[in-house]
Amino acid sequence: MKPIDKRVIMLPCSIRIREHFFVRRLLTNFITVSILCVNVVSFAQDVAYPVPEHFKVAMRDGVMLGTNVYLPEGEGPWPVILTRTPYNMKRSDRRAQRYFDDGFAFVTQDCRGKFTSEGVYEPYQTDIVDGYDVIEWIAEQSWCNGKVGMSGRSALGINTNLAAAADPPHLVCGYVVTAPESLFDESYFMGGIFREHFRGNFMRITGAEDQIPILKSRVVLDEKWKRTDLIHHRHKINIPIYNFGGWYDMFARGAINNFVALQYHGREGARGNQKLWMGPWAHSKLDGDLEYPDAIGLNRGFDEEMRWFRYWLKGEQNGIMDEPAMTYHHLGAARKGKVSDRNRFFKTDVWPPVSRDTRYYLRADKTMSIVRPTELESATSYVFDPADPIPTVGGANYNNLPDRFPIRVGPVDQREISDRQDYLRFETQVLDEEVTIQGRIEFELWASTDAVDTDFMIKLVDVYPDGYEAIMIDSPIRTRYRDGRKPGDIRMMTPGKPELMVIDLWSMSMTFEKGHRIAIHISSSSFPRFEVNPNTGEAPGESTMGARKAVNSVFHDAGHSSALILPVTDLEF
Template sequence: MKFKHLALTTALALALAAGPVAAQSGPSAISGAVEEFAAMRDGVKLAANVFKPTGKGPWPVIISRTPYLKDGPKDRENAPAQLASQAKRYTDAGYVFVVQDTRGKGRSEGAYLAFENDIEDGYDTLEWIAAQPWSNGKVGITGGSALGITGNAAAMAAHPALKAAYVVVAPSDLGEYRAPGGVPKEKDTSGWLREQGVEDKVIEASRARIGDDVFWNRGSMSAKRKYIRIPMFNVGGWYDIFSEGATGNFAWLQNHGAKGARGNQKVLMGPFGHGELSGDLAYPAYEQALKSAGDQELRWFDHWLKGAPNGIMDEPPVSYFMMASARKGAPSPKNRMMTSANWPPAHREIRYYLTADKGLSPAPPTAEASKTTYRFDPAKPVETVGGANLTFDRGPMDQRAIPERQDYLRFQTPVLDKDLVIAGPVRVELNAATDGADTDFMAKLVDVYPDGYEAIVLDAPVRARFRNGRMTDDIKPMTPNAPEELVIDLWGTAITFEKGHRIALHITSSNSPRFEVNPNTGEAPKGARLKPRVAVNSVYHDAAHPSALVLPVIYPED
């Protein structure tokens, strides 16, 4: 499998798009392409580069819909050559390749509204493709990141011409991605939207709407994937900003999807992020596995658009990389690809309970009263070090970069006397309290190496007032100093905590600039008037209020 397309997508994601310029159909700025325009239902015309194979058509078609400019950013000299090379890969395989500027981007007309029009525009674009003389009426859609989001939108639109999709690193819900646990992502969401030319007033209005409402669910996969009727191949990364989207969309469509979707899904999860990983870990076994895997994307489309008997549907639906000790230059042989019939694989939930001495124990606590208290000052947030980031350092970075501080709690197991292997969803059941109406709690799953390297595996937050959910009736302030359970969904992973390592859970109340810093006032962002305050937060670990890290343990035969 090759990820040149993904690499290009990620690189272009950081480029600021130019304003739209309407034009007549004709030669494209990219070699080998013809620029054509498709009219949407409201009359807006969207520009596309169309690359055709040699010979006589019509042919099956593969399309990507991009906000990152079909002709490439003007300041990237090699973009046209890269895009032409990408297109040649499809045309050499016997497909027309279409790459279209989304509404308001590049040479397309209209206003850019960050994925708000892509269900309708996706449908209308497929209607246009199906009517072209070079199209045989069978279409596949492909793309990563923002292009994966537009691919999901087109799949939900359920045009009959769309026969299959290949989606790389895309979310299930933009609302959940932009504010996991009700905590807005600061640098990646607000920063990315600004790079795309979205006005600050629009960004602030979005930040003010963290609750669950129709605004967020209009393009939500979890709300509308029931309309998808096609086979989809999802690709995700364990350190990617959208990792839950790949596994979550696969699992739902594979097991509960409509006719055409159910039972026809595949997912591949690898040890990569939304760009190059930072830190001292590397996974050469994954790169080697890709070299020997062949081009899964073209095999996928050959099967579903051409009826090629290539055996791809005889292979396991789930392929995932089991991470293990992976210091650069000394990776463990326990890093390897694994397969399963479904996601998550069959597993047993095991709890590691927080203890008063900063330990993690499989034994439930017995103390009548036990808690750890710290002061969270929003003026002095904990700095982000790695994790699933987009626009800055990402991946399994060493959390020792965060110094010892009273508001950063490190709980860990004794040194492991045998391997512990997990694959599936991870969560934290945290009994906690604050002295005000609202605050945040952050959790990190960490693999501690024998030399002390603290490799972050997963991290996620919860905003206390959203502890029961984001529907209007669920949102409620905390009762000061009264402990309540707050569940932190860390999403999923697959990792072997090897003998000699420790498993750690880090708890704090800030992670900046990854997440917005809570002012601890309980006010909604819009119209906030109170000054930020220092919160006194407590994590409980007694018999009546146990806190635990919940891990999905599997038992591979080897």
């Protein structure tokens, strides 16, 4: 190894081993001879994990970040794969071994202010520049051949995207699993509503509960949010990135939108060099009631990652760039034991495919029809009581919190809340032929309230012939943010006045099969997924007036035609 760079300090306790880089775990418990014999056999089969060298790497402002370097046996230099984590880099030994098997060195770093790193932890605020600095430090080391790839899932994927946005000269490619395009509008808020279960509980278990009111008050887009949101920096990315996501993941929108923006509209090094894989899973695994085939494909992510890095970092001609840019699981009926053949993987170079925007209008008799209302129909109203919110029943929720914060994830039967009077349900007639949709889904909601501010939750539901109701996707909106999230966009409701709100229901590739019904469910709460609106119009995080009930109304007449907009396609099976 060349002399230590002046920007790095190698800790005295670092273990610097080349010939004996792999070590076996020691048996420390007293056990009987018979048990010992069994354990020795098992022990001999264990993987021996590599031992890293530990460094302190200086960022441009002098803050030292803890960094572990894993070098494979043999003579370098090697291409290097980097991850940056807020979750403790010491958990990376197994991952290092997997990269070793393919001839890569591996570097992992604790984010600023976490574990072995100095500084103050402010999630993602400095990860663009910190990512740049460590990548260029790696490239200067004698054990690096000048080619660096970056990888990560969730928070680590966010860090990968942000580092790519810094455009470091030696970052060749990235591999990102389940990461958003906007922390502001996917991770912390949705439709202007705080993500209570995910973000609130995440802060509680990390000792930052006192910061929740402050965070809730930052619901308007400002310059600090823009520093962390890829959507404001994506145009700077100039490398190939492979996005790996799931239709039921809470960051599904980000995976698709990041791919589309870079693949078709990116800089020269990014445009035409992106990949996307979308499966039937949530944030880390298959969840919910349905039994999608080949859901084990989530494990395929590592195989694809290594193919990706071997191609871009080692020049291996493995055919990955000869394949279509996007692989996706098309969703069909998937009740356990009754899985439809409409469930299958497809490959394409074009997303979204050509489609016909088809409107399904809500009607006063709680039906949905492609025929637009031509008469005056009375609005459908309900009373929303913040003291009795509707429970969250499935959807694109986070599934990795401790058991004391339970929430169901993915496609779950909605019938358990079907008898509530504050929960509206509109359905098509039984379909006499299947309806296939691919692309972005929207809902045009005409609604009013007797309050100055309230919430609306929209669910897209697939109703099976036996009455089972699978939630496919849901999305909320806080009425004061119906025109946007910038300071000048905020507009309170005029009590009783109908307003048009367009709700983004993200994207999907699925078939509503013959004999099924398409449904829209509308309410004003989903707890604990989202914080509950007190209906008072007070600033988020500053409620002092308590809460009040609101009478909320959904319109479906000739002049106020609420409608689901589906991107209908003619997919050939």
